[in-house]
Amino acid sequence: MGKAGPKPYTWPQVLVSIDARTQVGQSDQCWPWLGGKTTAGYATINARAFADQPLLVHRIVLERKLGRRLVKGEEAMHTCDNPPCLNPGHLRVGSHADNMRDAKAKGRLKIGGRTSATWTKDKPYNRHAVQA
Numbered sequence: 001m002g003k004a005g006p007k008p009y010t011w012p013q014v015l016v017s018i019d020a021r022t023q024v025g026q027s028d029q030c031w032p033w034l035g036g037k038t039t040a041g042y043a044t045i046n047a048r049a050f051a052d053q054p055l056l057v058h059r060i061v062l063e064r065k066l067g068r069r070l071v072k073g074e075e076a077m078h079t080c081d082n083p084p085c086l087n088p089g090h091l092r093v094g095s096h097a098d099n100m101r102d103a104k105a106k107g108r109l110k111i112g113g114r115t116s117a118t119w120t121k122d123k124p125y126n127r128h129a130v131q132a
């Protein structure tokens, strides 16, 4: 049996483990992590089925909030400066807000192509229009 290397983790499986160890509070409070942490205090989770190294939980939580994976160069930042916090409302992408809006707009155009006007989260593309 050859080692295929780490598989990309799937959100549903990882998120169940994350939610079980997050002390969810009010939307304006910090939500502390009850599991393991890095020396800097960031929440980590071992997901050996998906990754060789422990995953940084706040990145995954931010990805869930965004509805997409973070790409190279993007960092998950805490607006509350509280490393173990996992309140999605306290997490943002670590780039300028204008850059973020720009990237989102470009991403939408890329995904939707000629049908960008019909792109929505629930309906990534209009199949008939794309293939026409």
Ligand SMILES: [Zn+2]
Pocket (backbone or CB within 6 Å): 029, 030, 031, 078, 080, 081, 082, 085, 086, 087, 090
């Ligand atoms: Zn917080």
